[in-house]
Amino acid sequence: MAVAALFDLDGTLIARNSAPLYMKHLRQTGQARRRDMARTLYFLAQYKLGLLDIERAMMVSLAWIRGRVEAEVREDCLHWYGRMIRPHLLPAMAATVDAHRRAGHVVAILTSATRYLAAPLAADLGIEHILVTQLVVRDGRFTGEAVLPVCYGDGKTYWAERFAAAEGIELAQSYFYTDSITDLPVLERVGEPRVVNPDPRLRRLAVRRGWPVLQLGLRETRPAPLERASIGA
Numbered sequence: 001m002a003v004a005a006l007f008d009l010d011g012t013l014i015a016r017n018s019a020p021l022y023m024k025h026l027r028q029t030g031q032a033r034r035r036d037m038a039r040t041l042y043f044l045a046q047y048k049l050g051l052l053d054i055e056r057a058m059m060v061s062l063a064w065i066r067g068r069v070e071a072e073v074r075e076d077c078l079h080w081y082g083r084m085i086r087p088h089l090l091p092a093m094a095a096t097v098d099a100h101r102r103a104g105h106v107v108a109i110l111t112s113a114t115r116y117l118a119a120p121l122a123a124d125l126g127i128e129h130i131l132v133t134q135l136v137v138r139d140g141r142f143t144g145e146a147v148l149p150v151c152y153g154d155g156k157t158y159w160a161e162r163f164a165a166a167e168g169i170e171l172a173q174s175y176f177y178t179d180s181i182t183d184l185p186v187l188e189r190v191g192e193p194r195v196v197n198p199d200p201r202l203r204r205l206a207v208r209r210g211w212p213v214l215q216l217g218l219r220e221t222r223p224a225p226l227e228r229a230s231i232g233a
Contacts, residue, residue: 001170005100006131006160006186007093009111009118011179012196013125014088015218018117025080058146062135066144070137077116085117086124092216093177093196095223097125100175103226106167110160110176110186112152129167131159157185175226177214181205194224 010017065073100107108129109118118130134147149155164171175192176183181201187193195206195213206213214224 001173002106002168003104004106004108004164004167004169004171004174005097006108006110006174006176006190007097007127008176008178008180008183008196009109009113009121011199012177013090013093013097013109013121014085015090015197015216016085016088018085018113021084022080022117025084029076058133058150062142062144062146065135065142068142070140070142073142074116078120081117081120085121088218089121089124090216090218090220092214092220092222092224094125095221096177097127099223099226101126105175106169108163110151110156112150112156129163131156131163153182154185156183157189160186160189178202187211 007013010019097107106129107127108131109122109127110131111118112133114135115130115132118132122128122130131151133151136143136145136147149158151159160171160176163169164174171189172191174190175194176186176190177194177196178187179195179197179199179202181199184202184205187195193206193211195202195211197216198206198213203213205211212224216224
């Protein structure tokens with residue numbers, strides 16, 4: 001059985017949450033209204049508290065994309081990624097991805113974000129596999145729907161287990177890096193949980209359970225050690 005290294009995206013591979021950055025991009029390019037920004041910030045606050053109703057949030061958030069041409073959105077997101085996301089990529093996490101690859105592990109992004117963010121970031125880091133929230137496209141246009149379960153909370157565990165079964169991966173021997181308490185189901189599913197720049201609830205839980213805690217900024221460049229005992233909480 002293979003070992004995987006799974007990486008959350010927002011707050012883990014990048015130092016920021018991508019949602020407000022995307023909404024800022026949409027505002028700057030005339031694609032969103034001020035109230036759309038306010039709604040995004042509301043959902044982000046709910047997410048940080050671990051109280052987000054993901055299906056309702058997706059239903060509301062995806063209404064604006066219904067009917068839009070998928071190829072145009074993909075191209076627009078590439079420009080957004082290069083301008084507003086790439087500068088926040090954590091060098092130490094990029095080095096950690098490479099360390100897992102050298103160790104022979106199967107590396108994948110596991111995120112509630114869509115492929116329109118995950119794919120360009122995966123290309124930058126040389127990551128082959130992305131497990132994301134999938135948006136429904138029909139005849140080249142978005143329907144405003146997402147494939148269920150959304151890759152969030154227990155849904156992340158669902159997609160991680162499907163991926164593990166398909167790739168011959170033993171999750172009980174695998175790693176998962178995240179910053180958010182909402183990812184607790186996957187942290188408890190893998191054998192090697194790793195907590196990166198955690199929110200307060202996850203930090204307290206990680207300390208109680210003896211999980212490795214990494215505090216990383218944009219100046220750190222060394223990869224995280226893969227051995228649990230050598231990482232400080």
